[in-house]
Amino acid sequence: MGNTPAGRRARGSLESEVMGLLWGRSEPLTAADVQSAIGGDLAYNTVQTILIRLHEKNLVNRRKAGRGHVYWPVEDAATTAAKRMRAALADPVDRHAVLQQFAASLDEDDAATLRRLLQP
Amino acid sequence: MNVAIYLPLLLALPLTLTAGWLAARGTPGLIARGLTGSAFVAAVSSTWSLVLLALTLLDDLPPLSALDDHPTLELPEPVPGPVALIAALLLAWGAVRLVRDIHLRTSTHRRLRAAGTPQDGLVVADWSAPLAVAVPxxxxxxxxxxxxxxxxxxxxxxxxxxxxxxxxxxxxxRLVALTGAAAALNPLLIPVRTTVAYLVERWADEDAAAVVGDRELTAKAVARAALATVGPGPKAALGMHGGAVVNRVRALIAPSPEPRRGRLLGPSLLVAGCLGATAVATAEFVALARAWL
Structure with missing residues (x-):
């Protein structure tokens, strides 16, 4: 069903994945860290290029560390986005109109069922 | 004007009653599209029935009564005045609900779009609540x-x-907006809206599982995101009850569903019934209106 052939990624999705990773970790990462976390057949140079592009777009900060750089996300735009997102979703009724939440809230019974389902 | 005009008002019921059964079977994409299409037809035909019923009030309006060439002939005969009045009220109520639904949806989407400028198709909001939305x-x-x-x-x-x-x-x-509009016009269709909201999540789950090539990993990701919402703190999610997540995870742990077009036979019959009844009712109405004028 996926319209992305296996092994290839949609345009922009590698950048998203790198941004996701940088946000997901609490400490700054080197290009090598990013490469090993994302894994697959990703070349070091590709990771380097993406990080430089993201830095040029002012989406990530970097500072020298050893022979290379470490990278971490710029927070300004994300703080603003959070404020606006929070406001847009402030009214619970509005949230119903929002498309696609990745996951719905659970009650304790549902949570227990989920934990059981995930037990091997 | 008798059975045919009332039929579309009730035909939403079988759709509502079978939506859940259908959702648990077959591929989510097929069922979601089928349900959305039939809910749309059911809503439009029931609204049209209400319009026709409400129009029969016209022969009670004083200016039109004065013009009436055949005072003995009432516009569509077997519709009692109170029924026509109730139809007019339902129609107005449906219109208000529809406008509110559309306004809410467009304004929420506009505000979410304004949250930030997407870079490579992504906006990150620095907020601890575990939320993710697709902004159309x-x-x-x-x-x-x-x-x-x-x-x-x-x-x-x-x-x-x-x-x-x-x-x-x-x-x-679009599917979510269409079923939202259908449910606004005809509240009998509210369960269908809920079912389609669930089905598009299932559909996206199946797609994601195909892209990453791992159903179990997909199940784990959905479950983990849902479990993070348990207890105090911001609730991630909305638009559906938690039980739906449990069903999504169950479905991902099970083998992927087989596409079976036969499942759509019921909704298709219903659409045919709605269209047929609407055509008959409209023809009857036109014939009576001609005679009356």
Whole structure:
């Protein structure tokens, strides 16, 4: 069903994945860290290029560390986005109109069922 | 004007009653499209029935009564005045609900779009609540919180992105908006709206599982995101009850569903019934209106 052939990624999705990773970790990462976390057949140079592009777009900060750089996300735009997102979703009724939440809230019974389902 | 005009008002009921059964079977994409199409037809035909019923009030209006060439002939005969009045009220109520529904949807989407400028199709919001939404637009983009990015590991994040991209690629917001409008016009269709909201999530889950090539990983990502919402703190989600997540995870742990077009026979018959009854009612109405004028 996926319209992305296996092994290839949609345009922009590698950048998203790198941004996701940088946000997901609490400490700054080197290009090598990013490469090993994302894994697959990703070349070091590709990771380097993406990080430089993201830095040029002012989406990530970097500072020298050893022979290379470490990278971490710029927070300004994300703080603003959070404020606006929070406001847009402030009214619970509005949230119903929002498309696609990745996951719905659970009650304790549902949570227990989920934990059981995930037990091997 | 008798059975045919009332029939479309009731034909939403069998759709409502079978939607849940259908949702548990077959491929989510097929069923979601089928249910959306039939809910749309059911809503339009029931609204048209209400319009026809309400129009029979016209022969009671003083200016029109004065013009009446045949005072003995009342516009569509077997519709009692109170029924026509109730139809007019339902119609007005439906219109108010529809306008409110459309306004809410467009304003929420506009505000979410304004949250930030997407870079490579992504806006990150630095917020601990584990949230991710697909924001429709041209092109659409993802709006995710730092909370959900920190919650998931690299592989699970890939599931999340694939899931949200599936929503955008298949334009799920259109199905959701159409069933929302249908449910606004005809509240009997509210369960169908809920079912379609669930089905587009299932659909995106199946897509994500195909993209990452791992159903179990997909199930884990969905479950983990849902479990993070348990207890105090911001509730991630909405638009559906928690039980739906349990069903999604169950479905992902099970083998992928087989496409069976036969499942849509019921909704198709219903659509045919709605269209037939609407055509008959309209023809009867036109014939009576001609005679009356």
């Amino acid at each position: 637009g041209r092109p659409g983009h993802l709006l995710v919180t730092s909370g959900i990015l920190r919650l998931l590991d690299t592989d699970e994040r890939r599931v999340l992105f694939a899931h949200e991209h599936a929503h955008l690629a298949h334009r799920h917001h």
